[in-house]
Amino acid sequence: MNVLPSLDRAVAYAGAATDQAASSTEAVKGLLGFLRRQYRLILTIVAASLCFGLLYMIATPSSYTATATLIIDTRKNQLFQQQSVVGDIPIDSAAVESQVQILKSETIALAVIKDLHLTDDPEFGGRSGLLGMISGGLAWLFAGDASRSDFETLRRTAEAFSKHLTVRRVGLTYIIEISFTSLSSDRAAQIANAVAEAYVVDQLDSKYKATKRASVWLQDRIKELRDQASAAERAVVAFKANNNIVESGGRLMNEQQLAELNSQLVVARAQASEAKARLDRIQAVLQTDSPESTVDGTVADTLNNQVVSKLRSQYLDLATREADWSARYGRGHLAAVNLRNQMQGIRNSILDELRRLAESYKSDLEIATQREAGVQKQLSLAVTESQATNQAQVSLRDLESSSQTYRALYDNFLQRYMESVQQQSFPITEARVITQASRPLKASAPKLSFVMPIAAFAGLFLGLAVARLRDLSENVFRTTDDVKAVLKTDCIAILPQIEEQKGRPPVAAVLNGPRAIALNGSLYWHVVNEPFSRYAESIRSVKVAADLALRSGTGKVIGFTSSLPNEGKSTVATGFAALLAQSGARTILVDGDLRNPSLTRALTPDANRGLIEVMAGRDGLSQVVWQEGNTGLYFLPAVVAARTAHTSEILASQAMKALIDDLRKHYDYVVVDLSPLAPVVDVRTTTDIIDSYVFVVEWGRTKIDIVRHALDGARSLRENILGVVLNKADLKLMSRYGHHDYYRNEYYNRYGYSD
Template sequence: MSALIDQVTGLARRQYRVFIIVPAVALAIGLLYLLVTPSQYTATTTLLIDSTTLRVLQNQLQPQGDVPLDTLQVGSQVEILASRKLGLAVVRDLHLADDPEFAGAGSWNPFASSGATEDREQHALDEFLAHRSIARADKTYALNISYTSKSAATAAKIANAIAEAYIDDQLGAKYQTVTRAGAWLQDRINELKSKAAAADRAVLDFKEKNNIVDLGGAGTSAAGANTFSRLIGEQQLYELNSQLATARGATSEAKARLDRIEQVRKMDVSEGAVADTLKNEVITRLRNQYMDLSAREANISGRYGADHAAAANLRDQMEELRRNIRAELGRIAGSYRSDYEIARTREENLERSLATLVSEGQLTNRDKLGLAELESSAKVYHTLFDNFLQRYMEAIQQQSFPITDARIISPAVAPTKKSKPVTSLVLAIALSLGLMASVGIAALREAVDGVFRTARQAEQELGARCLSVIPLASASASPVLPRSGAAMVTDPPDLAALPPPQGALEPAVTEEQRYAFSDSLKRRAVDDPISVFTEAFRAIKVSAWLQANVRENKVIGITSTLPSEGKSTVAANLAALMADAGRRVVLIDADLRNPTLARSLTPRPQAGWLEVMSGKLDLAQATGREPTTGLALLPLLLTEAPVHSDEVLASQGFRDLLERLRQSYDYIIVDLPPLAPVVDVRAIVPAIDSFVFVVEWGATSVKTVRRHLLAETELHDRLLGVVLNKANLRMLERFEQPGIYQNGYYMRGG
């Protein structure tokens, strides 16, 4: 989230002019639109589609009552209001074809000079429809009829005229519909009356022909159709069927009692179910006596033995009680059997009677089917006749009532404020469009920028650390004089003591050559030590020192993608700053295509390291020194551009030269040619410990740098870091956090 906020705020800082200018232009366009657009006024009439009023057409076949309108019906009324027929009625009623606003006054109109009334009315109708609107209020039956005109009075007059024309149209349409419906209903009633009479006569004739007598009351025929009467046979069959059902129930009940008494007779007298099931007082009394004697017999047998006379006497009494209980149960069973036989006999008689009636009824089924069909047809004709007669009477009554489903509940009045254009809305839309356009333009500018702007961007695109961002500095054409009181921390190496290359002649040792930079920008980091410019080079220097703790990092190559990105200036300032800090540093100009070090020194050198490699000159004679910092300078002089410059840099002689310099210097800064135009840098990669890649801020294409740098994997692996050069600090603050690249910190003294 914080990263997104940073991106948004950064975009606002970078493109703030776009965010100011584009909305301002949009607001100006909106103001101009308000000035040139004439004011328009909108009047609104509210029309209510009342669901409680009388309906004739759409409810002719429905019961009369308050039937609410559904959404589709209200939508249909909206379409009627929006129809050209209703609009043409308003145009003709208000004579809008003669109104200059509708006839096209003030503009070329092919119908204005024409005498065709119909053409002028059609043109006025088109103008009318273009400024009229119909809308339904949410979840109500109210319709808002609005009209917009240059005149407030005209807008109110036309809005009310639309509502009145709609009501008149509804009345006319209803009268015509009711008149046509009444005529149709009358014809239909006469037809149904004759058909109902014919159907009644057919029913009577059928009954007389087939000797069918009814008992009255509603019934159901064998075919399942409702009839006006119930036949005699059907009545008898219905009653006999009920009696049979009752008889079968009685038979089942008697059979259940008989089965139960047979089960009880098989039980022992001592079982409680004998008395509990039958609920017979005699059996209950006998069983209680039996149980009492059984208890006494058991008591006496326990005291005196089972053979005692008293015990035997009690057992005889108990046996007598058993016989009495069995006899009573036999009497009850006989009574139940008799009831069962009577019920079964009655059931069989009823079944035989029912079978006889059924067989007789089958002979008259065809007659009953015919009667049911005739009676059903007669009933339908009578029902239709009654309904149509009722509707016809209602239609006749309502022909004299001028009632519609619509009424005006809020007539239009002349508005006091204009409706179009709305100043706040126009300005809000203009500002919104301006803001959206500004965002789009700003995003487009960001997308097509395609150059390096921030250290984070360089690290993400190139996969390497961004060492520093060097601000753009102006150069001075005058030579820089040595600073007074400048002291060297360490003595420079004795160049004459360096071993000459193999096979080289031993030249005479001359006095050391002293140089000064004619371009002050080459040593700006030394001359202006308390500045953002110098601080950027200190960051490179510290990175080089830290890298030396990891692996050997004496030979540092300075290169770039394209020429004129400031790599030579970066190399000179970095070497001078390191030397001024007390390090033994030598700066080598290794750009064989465009050597710049010799041209920026005063006095102009007369020899360079090519002469040392060829054996014409000793290394000490070719090396000069900048006295204020002790920086050793090894320039390059060319009489003509070498054809195979890459062979020179990749040669063993150049490697031997670097090896000799490693023995005497802490750092060897090599100003290399750019990477894109020539292949020299690729040839010297193995001899360089690390590379500083210079990219011109806001100028060099990201795609170009990626294509050339990332293609050289060995160079990328040896990369110390990337330096963004020639940065515009004021513009840089739009991409970075404000206040980072400012000199104010140094001015505050800590």
């Protein structure tokens, strides 16, 4: 189902490709035709340009170019300085290009000019070479020979110096080439080296001046910073005195006291807790009613009490004995009872000792509690004082920071000042010369291998431009395509340029009589005299167009006209009429140019009666018609005794229409030679009597605008044009315009035709 659309697209693509190829071919043909048409002009301009280049080579003196090379060395010399006071610019592409511009600056130029006294050198102060002499002569002619001032001389020398100086960076490296061109090879090398040396000196001088300016500024700034640093330090000391801020070992006194009190408070709290724990334990022992608890209950201090330890030892010994006696003799034995009484006495003694220890523990607890309260009070006072000190320290830190800043700035500026003093004594530049300029052995300009190709290319470009302008400014008819494109009608023939055959003997007259036309070698009879010429063949193409029009019933009366005089319409009309008559058609040629009857003067100079007399009824047609016997052509002359202003009315009259109608009846073709269309209006009045018109245009001469304007003013005539004939064409030049190669001689020679 999709086969047909695909096929349509393929056909469309193929058609587009074919059209594109055809347009490309036409463009190439147009270019080749343009070159064939204008090659003489192009070659002439190229030759003139080459001659001018050769003249320039002869007239221009030889100049020499010497080159010195320096490098912007990024490796700094650190022997006497660590860092530039004024700050070093990083060496990058922009920095190197900046150095190139400095080398081209006027400061360097003036330094070299003054050092080498170039104002006295005629190469710089005067004018040299052909162009210099010409400009000098013009300046002397218009400005006189007034002496120059020193300033003007210096300015002119600097301007000439900058024109001879070339500074460029070598690729993306840090190397810079300094080239100078001079008429003297020694002078060129001397100036190139002088420029490099002046640049190095300028760099050293600029650094020295910048460092000196920095040192002066640093002195004032150091003095100011010293005063500011001293004032800030005095403010810090005064603030500490006013706020009782004392430091010891890098720390504030109140901070040390606060730390010590805090440690004492911790110790006091621990002692109070320990005392309370011992008191609570011993009180718990005392409150127990069990005798074993009294004897066995101990606290840490009872273990170290000798009284309690001795009593407890006695108690344990008695308890052992009492247990032994009770086991032997019973609990009621008197010895066992005495032992238990002794044990009770010892328990009471232990109890009394424990009460004494409890009172001691109670006293220790009270002392520890009082000590804790005292330390707590001192700590609170210290905290209050520390808070006040901390608030003051905020302002103190600001004062100290300001003091330290001023002191650091002072120290830094003092160090930079010392460096600047050192750099003044030892200025160092990054630029150094790596190659001195030497005397060149060969001239750098003018170079034949450079000047002549440039002259040739310039001449070729100018020649193409002039040729193109000439081609566009012609605005004439050259090809049949021009006729079709501009006039929208067919070009039925292109007639070559022909020459009159002078010295040709007249052809023997076939008819003898008072109104017989003699056949001679003039252009009018070229078709008869040279029937195998290309001119005759082109006239035959006009006849073919006329025969086709006659078959349609509209081409029996044919008028020949043109835009301007001398375009050859009368010659074409005569040749066409002779060819018709020679082919057997009964043909009459009418001279309808009543303003300038040139055809009558050429063919029948002895005629004294003609068209006017027939229209007036004074003579019959048979009494005024002439005939050429070899072709059988009839001719009706126009004899005008005096200039007539109303010829257009004569051609538009009923008598003229009646005459043409009468001629239609007696002749197969009526050929009328009319006046030109642009100068007079006669042709515009003939549209009622003429069936069709042949419009003759002189090839390569008649302007397109004139033809277009003439035809636009006669629209009824334009509608009845049989075709356009390009006359007087140069067939050798025809092949240079478009696709007219078929006018070449070999094509016609095969069929027996000749020029």
